[in-house]
Amino acid sequence: MKWTYFSLYVILDIFSRYVTGWMVAHRESAALARRLLGASCTKQRITPGQLTIHADRGGSMRSKSLALLLADLGVNKTHSRPHVSNDNPYSEAQFKTLKYCPQFPQRFGCIEDARAFCREFFNYYNTEHRHSGIGLLTPATVHYGLANQVLACPFLRLTTCNRPCLKSTCSHRSATSSETRRP
Numbered sequence: 001m002k003w004t005y006f007s008l009y010v011i012l013d014i015f016s017r018y019v020t021g022w023m024v025a026h027r028e029s030a031a032l033a034r035r036l037l038g039a040s041c042t043k044q045r046i047t048p049g050q051l052t053i054h055a056d057r058g059g060s061m062r063s064k065s066l067a068l069l070l071a072d073l074g075v076n077k078t079h080s081r082p083h084v085s086n087d088n089p090y091s092e093a094q095f096k097t098l099k100y101c102p103q104f105p106q107r108f109g110c111i112e113d114a115r116a117f118c119r120e121f122f123n124y125y126n127t128e129h130r131h132s133g134i135g136l137l138t139p140a141t142v143h144y145g146l147a148n149q150v151l152a153c154p155f156l157r158l159t160t161c162n163r164p165c166l167k168s169t170c171s172h173r174s175a176t177s178s179e180t181r182r183p
Helices: 030-043 064-073 089-099 111-127 139-143 147-152 171-180
Strands: 007-012 019-025 052-055 076-079
Touching: 007 030, 007 089, 019 030, 019 111, 030 064, 064 076, 089 111, 111 139, 139 147
Parallel strands: 052 076
Antiparallel strands: 007 019
């Protein structure tokens, strides 16, 4: 076999840039898209009417089975414009970050290698990658509602520490306050 291609499905929250679900598969399939979207909605506790999904115009994204699942979940859907491959700048930016990652291999040996790489990459992307479109915060910080707490603590803004920084318990804040006080 000369070439083997894998399909990467990614569900991205465009507000927080958080990847809520992903899957590497041997092929595109409506059943796989349906399974991934259903699992992601359950995991994220999406209630009917809460979500709008914007998808490309691939066959699996336009399939009747996926449309029925979206209707059952109360999810609204929109699609990219016909013949426009870059209609979703958030998704395009995320894929560029993936492809330009220094560890991205020229080839994957097998599908398990692709899945292992994506598992590590998406964990990094969600919890460590500082995104310029969301104030140099991590997607997880914004997605889980911790942005105001992190922004309130100047020492957490650009460090790799993603824990919430509460005003009353922030050791960074109290150390800064005592160091900058004048006698």
